Amino acid sequence: MKLLRLIRCLNPTGGGPIEGIRQITPHLAALGVRTSVASLDPPDAPWLQHQPFEAIGLGPVSGGYGYHRGLPSRIQALARQHDAVIIHGIWQYHAFATWRALRGSNIPYFVFTHGMLDPWFKRTYPLKHFKKWAYWPWADYRVLRDATGVLFTTEQERQLARQSFWLYRANERVVGYGTSAPPGDAELQREVFLQRFPHLRGKRLLLFLSRIHPKKGVDLLIEAFAAVASSDPRLQLVIAGPDQVGWQAALQRRAAELGIAERITWAGMISGELKWGAFRCAELFCLPSHQENFGIVVAEALACGLPVAIAEPVNISAEVATARAGLVHVDNTAGTTAALRQWLALPTAEHEQMGRRGAQLFADSFDFASVACALMPVLESAIGNKPMDMDE
Numbered sequence: 001m002k003l004l005r006l007i008r009c010l011n012p013t014g015g016g017p018i019e020g021i022r023q024i025t026p027h028l029a030a031l032g033v034r035t036s037v038a039s040l041d042p043p044d045a046p047w048l049q050h051q052p053f054e055a056i057g058l059g060p061v062s063g064g065y066g067y068h069r070g071l072p073s074r075i076q077a078l079a080r081q082h083d084a085v086i087i088h089g090i091w092q093y094h095a096f097a098t099w100r101a102l103r104g105s106n107i108p109y110f111v112f113t114h115g116m117l118d119p120w121f122k123r124t125y126p127l128k129h130f131k132k133w134a135y136w137p138w139a140d141y142r143v144l145r146d147a148t149g150v151l152f153t154t155e156q157e158r159q160l161a162r163q164s165f166w167l168y169r170a171n172e173r174v175v176g177y178g179t180s181a182p183p184g185d186a187e188l189q190r191e192v193f194l195q196r197f198p199h200l201r202g203k204r205l206l207l208f209l210s211r212i213h214p215k216k217g218v219d220l221l222i223e224a225f226a227a228v229a230s231s232d233p234r235l236q237l238v239i240a241g242p243d244q245v246g247w248q249a250a251l252q253r254r255a256a257e258l259g260i261a262e263r264i265t266w267a268g269m270i271s272g273e274l275k276w277g278a279f280r281c282a283e284l285f286c287l288p289s290h291q292e293n294f295g296i297v298v299a300e301a302l303a304c305g306l307p308v309a310i311a312e313p314v315n316i317s318a319e320v321a322t323a324r325a326g327l328v329h330v331d332n333t334a335g336t337t338a339a340l341r342q343w344l345a346l347p348t349a350e351h352e353q354m355g356r357r358g359a360q361l362f363a364d365s366f367d368f369a370s371v372a373c374a375l376m377p378v379l380e381s382a383i384g385n386k387p388m389d390m391d392e
């Protein structure tokens with residue numbers, strides 16, 4: 001089977017969808033799927049190199065929307081070389097251009113909305129939502145309406161997607177999502193991290209690893225950490241991730257006002273052994289997001305046996321709560337603070353049991369090896385479930 005994925009950009013700072021494509025590709029390859037990924041990046045973009053799939057840059061394009069006059073015809077030509085197409089994300093031209101390219105054809109296409117229909121955006125950015133309403137009926141409504149399937153990572157995401165626009169039709173499928181099992185040597189990864197940040201050796205680390213963005217609730221975590229930091233001088237908060245909107249300086253000023261500036265390590269964007277080392281060295285992973293479609297970083301923490309404290313709007317919070325793999329709290333300062341206090345009050349034995357339950361939850365539900373297997377019947381049914389020649 002030949003699968004074409006379409007995404008706005010493959011820059012790794014873009015977060016979960018890009019990492020998800022990278023991680024699931026080898027598992028699909030093991031099942032006989034050859035993947036190509038087309039983005040609106042310029043063909044010479046550095047992040048198109050050394051990928052586990054064929055990366056095709058269709059750019060450069062104009063503006064944030066990514067308009068390019070000839071894009072539908074280029075997508076159509078690519079799609080004809082593949083058996084199925086998956087669009088990642090909406091609200092940008094790559095999705096509408098794919099609809100224009102494939103409507104009326106016999107090439108099935110699917111759409112991952114990646115949480116972009118979550119009503120949180122409607123409440124938080126009403127002006128942007130109004131603009132989307134003007135765009136929705138003649139563009140993305142049609143993209144979803146005519147798709148072979150609209151794919152959701154969780155049941156919670158599927159239910160929320162129905163609440164943003166009254167004009168909504170979609171052939172919905174919940175197919176799951178996840179990440180790959182942690183690679184490499186855990187002890188080596190710990191040492192890599194501690195050599196990079198030697199002042200953290202022997203500390204109790206609370207880890208935030210995500211984009212530094214208001215949606216992610218890192219400001220709530222800083223306030224909550226300030227409320228509990230005095231309970232143990234060994235406590236240290238590690239904030240790792242790219243500062244995409246220039247917010248870090250304001251957060252650092254707030255930390256100074258709270259008297260905890262020296263208790264926070266700003267690690268920047270980390271990857272590879274350094275990232276896994278951060279998970280291995282931490283005792284609790286924290287993500288107090290106001291909106292989170294899935295949260296690959298949460299799955300990565302669980303895979304490492306690291307308990308999590310996540311806000312209710314993280315769409316796998318129900319699974320985490322049911323498995324007792326972490327603490328689930330309201331996405332405000334009081335809720336985040338209460339979760340940290342609860343964690344610090346738990347005995348070490350419960351910390352360890354929670355970590356083991358998290359690792360089991362990952363293995364059962366969020367390992368991309370099993371997610372890939374679950375996705376295959378969806379793709380095969382759309383293309384007639386006929387044998388595929390990998391050399392055709």
